[in-house]
Amino acid sequence: MPIPLLHFPYVVQKKIFDSMNYCEVFVTSLCSKRMKYCVIRAKPRVPKIWYCVYPDETRIAVQEEGKRVETILEFFEENPWLSGTKPEKLKIGEDFIALGTFETALNIFNQMCLIRVLKNDGTLAKSLYEHVKSIYRYTEPCGLEVHINTFTDEVPIYENVNKILLKGKSVKLNDLDSFLSQYPNLSTLMIQPSVIGQFSDSSKILEISNIQLSNGGHFGASLLSRFTGRNIACRNLFITEAEINLLIRKWMKSEAYHNLETIHFSVTPDYVLDTDLIIDQLETEEFDPTKRPQWYQIDYKLYNIPTSPYDFSGGNCFDVIRENDGKRASFLSFPTYFMFLVWN
Amino acid sequence: MTSPASSSEVKYLIESSEGNTFDVSGAALRQSNTFNAMFLNIGADGPIPFTDYNEATLKKVFEYCEHSVNEENYSGPKHQDDLSKWDLNFFNEMDQKMFIDVINASNFLDIERLTSYCCERIARMLRGKNTQEMIKVITLPTAEELEAKQKVEEKKAAAAKKVAEKAAETAEKTETLEELPVQQLVQTTRNKLTRKYLSFSNE
Structure with missing residues (x-):
């Protein structure tokens, strides 16, 4: 059943985003430019965000007060054409455009989104950081999990x-x-x-x-x-x-x-x-x-x-x-x- | 017929976009914060006009309100899994157009519980979907459609540019004619006519 989400009043859009989990909000924000601005306007709140930067994967995780850190989004390096599903054009932030495949999976506690991309590099980490920063409203300072091999030029400076x-x-x-x-x-x-x-x-x-x-x-x-x-x-x-x-x-x-x-x-x-x-x-x-x-x-x-x-x-x-x-x-x-x- | 609500027995007349009127109980209507803010204390002399929405939609919205009159006070969004059988039937028997109209009417009437349930329902429709699947559900144009649209727009822009250039050229010619002194203009016209006459006589 198609739903004209963009045509709903702001209050309704905000309620819809509030009913979504963090992973769904992120995927929605990638649908189109207008959709991204809708999410930015609604600015859903997130608890503590963890940015995790590794040589071959980049993850975003959240941590509710007093609870475990839960991964909600994972980008990993793998040829998306080998995944069996048709790769889509991913545009994150202003700089990162690549072909990738989406997969949503349920881990023990929450839903997470797995995204295969051909190359996981500093541009992705930087664009992902800018994107996440723009769509969510932080309620706490962030955490950073970083592998020493990505130290020099790959890791953007997180605020x-x-x-x-x-x-x-x-x-x-x-x-x-x-x-x-x-x-x-x-x-x-x-x-x-x-x-x-x-x-x-x-x-x-x-x-x-x-x-x-x-x-x-x-x-x-x-x-x-x-x-x-x-x-x-x-x-x-x-x-x-x-x-x-x-x-x-x-x-x-x-x-x-x-x-x-x-x-x-x-x-x-x-x-x-x-x-x-x-x-x-x-x-x-x-x-x-x-x-x-x-x-x-x-x-x-x-x-x-x-x-x-x-x-x-x-x-x-x-x-x-x-x-x-x-x-x-x-x-x-x-x-x-x-x-x-x-x-x- | 319509008076300030003091008991749940009071009935109000509601007017829809078709101009039809129907009864709604005060208790049901009081779930609408819009109604509470506008009419609760001052009452209404005639039918209350909610003329942006059709009768079927308004009846559906107030059907929900009538049903939830006796439910406990609303305390935040309820998970869809917790919905009663009646609630599920209520949502399932609506077609897409009606569902969208109900969301809009419920939002306008500020019926928090119904709006939240509808929004939660939409969020569930999008659960577990990737961007392409989401685009289909939320009726966004796909990348190909956007590209095609852009091409059409580019063509249109190019055509408009051509028309504009032509118009500018014509205007320039007119301007040059206008700028010529009257005598010279007469001479030019005369020359043209002479040429025409000569060409006729040659034939």
């Missing part, structure tokens, strides 16, 4: 980004610094590749409040010793008990970590932490329910990792007090992981 997830095998600190200098409002950085290079005081990474390193290594330990942000989580960290001891001392004496809220790390699989060495000559207290809660739930929204609440009691839990203001912190020390929490 209003507060979270970045970096993927790949290894990245040089210089490259990372020049990439991060494009995002001054960044509050959370998640790095999967191992980072190679020496710190300088002007390193951009030191300006970020929340950091997660999947491959901490020596770089993670070095970053932890200079960290000035609020939350840091690392996996596979090369760190000694003496360094952890020093870290706690510095906090207690207010020599560093003034803004710290949590430190959470696991050490490399071949290393076992000795709690006695960590608490060596530290003035610690046992858990007292009158002074602080027993359980603590880490704000998983920072890194999109749901976690269970942590039990800050028992033989592996120690409290320390900051000398100048009496602020309390607790730490959990286990053979493979360590957690430090400053109570608010």
Whole structure:
């Protein structure tokens, strides 16, 4: 049944777009120029948008408050003529015109649109960004998931980004610094590749409040010793008990970590932490329910990792007090992981 | 017959585009925010003219209103899957023209529930479609049609340009004739006539 959507009054058009999911709104906006302007006029609201840029695919995902990131749109590199369906002319933004095929698929939670194009390059990422920015009304700053191989010229500079997830095998600190200098409002950085290079005081990474390193290594330990942000989580960290001891001392004496809220790390699989060495000559207290809660739930929204609440009691839990203001912190020390929490 | 609505028993007369009138209960009519804003407090002396819409459309819209009088207060769009059997029948028995007229009338009368259901229904028609399929549903011209249209327009423009050029040429000639002094003009005409006369005499 044909519907003259363009002839409906604005209020009706807006209600129709509001009844569509994000993927449908996007596909509708590609139908024609007039249709695109209808969508732009209605400007449907979106929760947090994630732009995901990889060497051979570009994705757009959304994240509702407190929920998982859901992909709604995926462009991937494949000859569209081999797909079995007749390719269509795709025009996205002002610069990107190519032949591609559309496929809509239902994943577990929502509908997503798969688009095959012959070449997935920087022009597509840029045009897609401009297009998405024009049709949706952002309600939150954006997130960026980017592969290090697309670093140099492929990734457009995205506006209003507060979270970045970096993927790949290894990245040089210089490259990372020049990439991060494009995002001054960044509050959370998640790095999967191992980072190679020496710190300088002007390193951009030191300006970020929340950091997660999947491959901490020596770089993670070095970053932890200079960290000035609020939350840091690392996996596979090369760190000694003496360094952890020093870290706690510095906090207690207010020599560093003034803004710290949590430190959470696991050490490399071949290393076992000795709690006695960590608490060596530290003035610690046992858990007292009158002074602080027993359980603590880490704000998983920072890194999109749901976690269970942590039990800050028992033989592996120690409290320390900051000398100048009496602020309390607790730490959990286990053979493979360590957690430090400053109570608010 | 028509008076300020104080109870659901009150009936109002509605006038359609054909000039026909029919009754609608006050309770049903009060689902229209347009009616509430225009007539609820002041009442209406004669039939209420909704003359942009035909009788069949208005009757269909008010049929929905009459049915949903006793339903609980509207709280945002309801998913189509939650529609009752009656609602589904109501939508299914409409043809395309009627459906579009009902959306427009419902939007004009500002009946939120009905408008939202209709819009949700359209959104469902577009679900899971690619651009080409969507273009067919929302009656947009396809790329080929646009190209053909552009070619026709280009041809038209070229023809119009030719006509304009010709007109300009003619105007120029007229202008040159007008610009000639009267004596010279007389001489030119005389020469022409002489030539004509000579050509006749030669024959």
